[in-house]
Amino acid sequence: MLMKQVSAFLLVGIGGFLGSAARYGASLLLSPVAGGLPLATFSVNIIGCFFIGFISELALSTTLVSPESRLFLVTGFCGGFTTFSSYIFENASLLKDGQMLYTSAYLAGSVIGGFVALYSGTFFAKIWT
Amino acid sequence: MLMKQVSAFLLVGIGGFLGSAARYGASLLLSPVAGGLPLATFSVNIIGCFFIGFISELALSTTLVSPESRLFLVTGFCGGFTTFSSYIFENASLLKDGQMLYTSAYLAGSVIGGFVALYSGTFFAKIWT
Numbered sequence: 001m002l003m004k005q006v007s008a009f010l011l012v013g014i015g016g017f018l019g020s021a022a023r024y025g026a027s028l029l030l031s032p033v034a035g036g037l038p039l040a041t042f043s044v045n046i047i048g049c050f051f052i053g054f055i056s057e058l059a060l061s062t063t064l065v066s067p068e069s070r071l072f073l074v075t076g077f078c079g080g081f082t083t084f085s086s087y088i089f090e091n092a093s094l095l096k097d098g099q100m101l102y103t104s105a106y107l108a109g110s111v112i113g114g115f116v117a118l119y120s121g122t123f124f125a126k127i128w129t
Numbered sequence: 130m131l132m133k134q135v136s137a138f139l140l141v142g143i144g145g146f147l148g149s150a151a152r153y154g155a156s157l158l159l160s161p162v163a164g165g166l167p168l169a170t171f172s173v174n175i176i177g178c179f180f181i182g183f184i185s186e187l188a189l190s191t192t193l194v195s196p197e198s199r200l201f202l203v204t205g206f207c208g209g210f211t212t213f214s215s216y217i218f219e220n221a222s223l224l225k226d227g228q229m230l231y232t233s234a235y236l237a238g239s240v241i242g243g244f245v246a247l248y249s250g251t252f253f254a255k256i257w258t
Contacts, residue, residue: 009154012150013146013147016146016149017146020145020148020204020205020208020209021141021145024142025138049218078214079152079209083208084211085181088178089247107240114216114217115220
């Protein structure tokens with residue numbers, strides 16, 4: 001029982017390590033392109049929502065995703081890859097700069113884009129299986 | 130230069146490991162309390178926003194937070210601790226169950242709560258320094 005719990009924490013942690021490092025990589029690649037716009041966080045959040053939709057649908061309707069893989073891929077990787085704290089921090093920075101239009105677009109665009117990406121991920125998993 | 134990049138990825142990754150494992154721990158602690166409500170994700174997202182506000186203000190106005198500590202604490206830990214993919218996934222689940230009121234409250238409450246927590250973190254860092 002204890003070993004199972006330790007391995008669950010390790011699976012989530014290692015997934016989180018890889019997801020967070022990938023998010024940092026995306027921030028290095030995209031920040032020079034985006035100037036002051038939070039394109040990197042926006043992109044990883046949208047991609048992460050697609051991925052969580054895809055994996056969760058596979059886990060639900062097939063035996064391809066074991067509970068351990070789900071912990072690693074969804075709770076670990078997707079959780080580490082996407083971020084809510086930077087999303088709010090960047091919105092507060094835009095707001096501080098008086099960028100009301102960008103703030104509204106980033107706030108709402110991330111949520112709407114996140115839903116669309118999640119449903120797209122679910123849809124592709126349904127087609128694929 | 131390469132070593133510096135590798136160590137930056139490691140700092141973010143290890144922070145992400147710890148943040149993600151802590152988020153998973155919170156989900157084990159809070160899920161039995163919350164029933165079907167996404168209290169765990171809500172809580173880690175709000176706490177992460179407080180933390181990012183606190184650390185960012187310290188980094189801005191003091192020399193207490195080195196760029197490496199910031200990578201570890203903000204990009205790594207806060208990024209891994211908070212999650213956008215689960216936030217959208219859980220909202221989509223609530224929506225699927227026809228829980229319009231809970232969906233609206235969770236969607237807006239996380240954003241408003243996140244802003245309040247971030248500004249509170251900034252405020253406490255200003256008082257503390």
